[in-house]
Amino acid sequence: xxxxxxxxxxxxxxxxxxxxxxxxxxxxxxxxxxxxxxxxxxxxxxxxxxxxxxxxxxxxxxxxxxxxxxxxxxxxxxxxxxxxxxxxxxxxxx
Numbered sequence: 477x478x479x480x481x482x483x484x485x486x487x488x489x490x491x492x493x494x495x496x497x498x499x500x501x502x503x504x505x506x507x508x509x510x511x512x513x514x515x516x517x518x519x520x521x522x523x524x525x526x527x528x529x530x531x532x533x534x535x536x537x538x539x540x541x542x543x544x545x546x547x548x549x550x551x552x553x554x555x556x557x558x559x560x561x562x563x564x565x566x567x568x569x570x
Contacts, residue, residue: 487535507538
């Protein structure tokens with residue numbers, strides 16, 4: 477099945493496509509980003525739901541953004557914190 481979803485391109489990255497209707501799949505391939513990611517960035521569902529017919533593709537939608545990953549796992553504890561915790565746990569309860 478060939479992608480036929482097309483919108484107007486308003487941007488400066490591809491000057492030969494500026495102001496023309498482009499197929500979303502083809503411009504996603506040009507920008508080397510996934511098609512689904514481009515659709516999500518454009519916010520088509522929200523704009524369609526609000527009856528805004530002014531959906532267009534912009535340069536900010538075509539940016540090569542990378543996700544920053546958070547560190548996974550437990551925090552590394554300094555030796556001083558471990559010894560303090562051990563001494564505190566060994567105290568007799570009064």
